[in-house]
Amino acid sequence: MQISSCVSHDVGRESSLSVDLQRLWSRLMDMAEIGEIPGNGCRRLALSQDDLDGRELFLAWCENRGFRTSFDKVGNLFVRRPGTQADAMPVAVGSHLDTQPNGGRFDGVLGVLAGFEVLETLEDRGIETKAPIDVVVWTNEEGTRFAPAMMGSGVHTGALSLPTVLATSDAEGVTVSSELAKHGYSQGLPPGCQRIGRYLELHIEQGPILEEKDKVIGSVSGGQAIRWYDLSILGEETHAGPSSMASRRDPVPALSRVIDTVFNLTRMDDAARATIGRIQTHPGSVNVVPGQISASIDLRHPDDAMLSRMHDRLLQGAREVGAAFTLLDVSVECTWHSPAVAFDVDMGRVVRLSAERRGYPAMEMVSGAGHDAFNLARIVPTTMIFVPCRDGISHNEREYAAPEHCAAGANVLLDAVLHYACSTDDPR
Ligand SMILES: [Zn+2]
Known part of the structure; x- marks a missing residue:
């Protein structure tokens, strides 16, 4: 050759x-x-x-x-x-x-x-x-x-x-x-x-x-730039029938508020992206108020400074949801950051x-x-x-x-x- x-x-x-x-x-x-x-x-x-x-x-x-x-x-x-x-x-x-x-x-x-x-x-x-x-x-x-x-x-x-x-x-x-x-x-x-x-x-x-x-x-x-988060909302499992709505520690209404917060972040800029790819309820039974919800959040933006502002607003939003639902424990933890x-x-x-x-x-x-x-x-x-x-x-x-x-x-x-x-x- x-x-x-x-x-x-x-x-x-x-x-x-x-x-x-x-x-x-x-x-x-x-x-x-x-x-x-x-x-x-x-x-x-x-x-x-x-x-x-x-x-x-x-x-x-x-x-x-x-x-x-x-x-x-x-x-x-x-x-x-x-x-x-x-x-x-x-x-x-x-x-x-x-x-x-x-x-x-x-x-x-x-x-x-x-x-x-x-x-x-x-x-x-x-x-x-x-x-x-x-x-x-x-x-x-x-x-x-x-x-x-x-x-x-x-x-x-x-x-x-x-x-x-x-x-x-x-x-x-x-x-x-x-x-x-x-x-x-x-x-x-x-x-x-x-x-x-x-x-x-x-x-x-x-x-x-x-x-x-x-x-x-x-x-x-x-x-x-990319940031990943683990969302956790802790409440208490109970039967779907007997307990009143007011007495429940149901994490799902709080989840709905966090979801709104996450997607509202994309209004900050056209290039912003927000994804919730995984939502899990525990124990995941049709007639049980879940005691816990965990979910993933993925935020992206081409500019580090803008993603940082989205990050701050997400954490602020999660704190507000936690303050509004005093019977629940709401936490958002950043697990990964790629600038x-x-x-x-x-x-x-x-x-x-x-x-x-x-x-x-x-x-x-x-x-x-x-x-x-x-x-x-x-x-x-x-x-x-x-x-x-x-x-x-x-x-x-x-x-x-x-x-x-x-x-x-x-x-x-x-x-x-x-x-x-x-x-x-x-x-x-
Ligand atoms: Zn690939």
């Missing part, structure tokens, strides 16, 4: 160098068979057997292609294509393979498999890069089985502490630690010791903007240049969803590439990204990776 070195890669100009659409698509569909659920969806909850099976399939593909693989103690996987300069900082691409309970076939998976497709394309063509290229699978991006989200990248970057994460348990009381040990990850490398010079993540948009504007590539300039993120300006420019030269309509945008790239952006130059998903639907079995859009995103990823893996400048 002819070996060529990409001393000065001209972004997007080598139009003959493109990913293999059919190979990428068939791998996406093969991965979708693991944890398959009706309606073309996937259910691979973090560190479940299905998640492990997906990881094993991915690692088998990588090892069959001759790439060296490794993992760390929080289960992050690293696949390496070496560079020619031993001391060059690796260019990393990645995303996640875990899904929501009723997840789709593309969220996270596209970024991982497109990263692998980049490695294979370079391998097929015998193109050497100066810097190594790593494909990373981050553990538990979704945060649905074990909170918080973006756990593996959070530990890698120091945003989360390993001991805290290991002690985290799911709804059944199973800990992250025991799942990692069961699958051999506790023997892994110390998190964070795998060096990363730059990070790129391809992802479906998970929103409707690209489709509405008839664009194929989103060059992501940054991400929204607004600004991605690397030069990497965004390279992404848009690649899209322009390949003839893909592109636009700059902010990410409405959280991603592992948010954590990476706090330690290394980082960017994200979005491709459209049909009707903007994600975290849903119906999630769909067209093969040509997946390939377009992978081609832009290929150009950007090649651009940085061929230059020798150390970003730090």
Whole structure:
């Protein structure tokens, strides 16, 4: 095989160098068979057997292609294509393979498999890069089985502490630690010791903007600030019939007031988002006044200061509800905060240049969803590439990204990776 070195890669100009659409698509569909659920969806909850099976399939593909693989103690996987300069900082691409309970076939998976497709394309063509290229699978991006989200990248970057994460348990009381040990990850490398010079993540948009504007590539300039909360309202269980309405300690009327407070926050600004995704009553019986309600609250805004004002108003509102319902105990606790993120300006420019030269309509945008790239952006130059998903639907079995859009995103990823893996400048 002819070996060529990409001393000065001209972004997007080598139009003959493109990913293999059919190979990428068939791998996406093969991965979708693991944890398959009706309606073309996937259910691979973090560190479940299905998640492990997906990881094993991915690692088998990588090892069959001759790439060296490794993992760390929080289960992050690293696949390496070496560079020619031993001391060059690796260019990393990645995303996640875990899904929501009723997840789709593309969220996270596209970024991982497109990263692998980049490695294979370079391998097929015998193109050497100066810097190594790593494909990373981050553990538990979704945060649905074990909170918080973006756990593996959070530990890698120091945003989360390993001991805290290991002690985290799911709804059944199973800990992250025991799942990692069961699958051999506790023997892994110390998190964070795998060096990363730059990070790129391809992802479906998970929103409707690209489709509405008839664009194929989103060059992501940054991400929204996010805060998660646990709401708890304590009352007292009692029979639905005998006790008078006035004497009850029923948390549900107070919940209704908190819900109003949460959604009124979005009147503060058009870009504000508020979601209550989980509400649980205890004991959850038709003829029992619940003794306790717990719920999740998710607030987002592109501007840290505005999210901070929403936060203050939420806590104030919760105090007012508590004061109005003196027989109840109302508490709102912030469990996670991800500040607004600004991605690397030069990497965004390279992404848009690649899209322009390949003839893909592109636009700059902010990410409405959280991603592992948010954590990476706090330690290394980082960017994200979005491709459209049909009707903007994600975290849903119906999630769909067209093969040509997946390939377009992978081609832009290929150009950007090649651009940085061929230059020798150390970003730090
Ligand atoms: Zn994702």
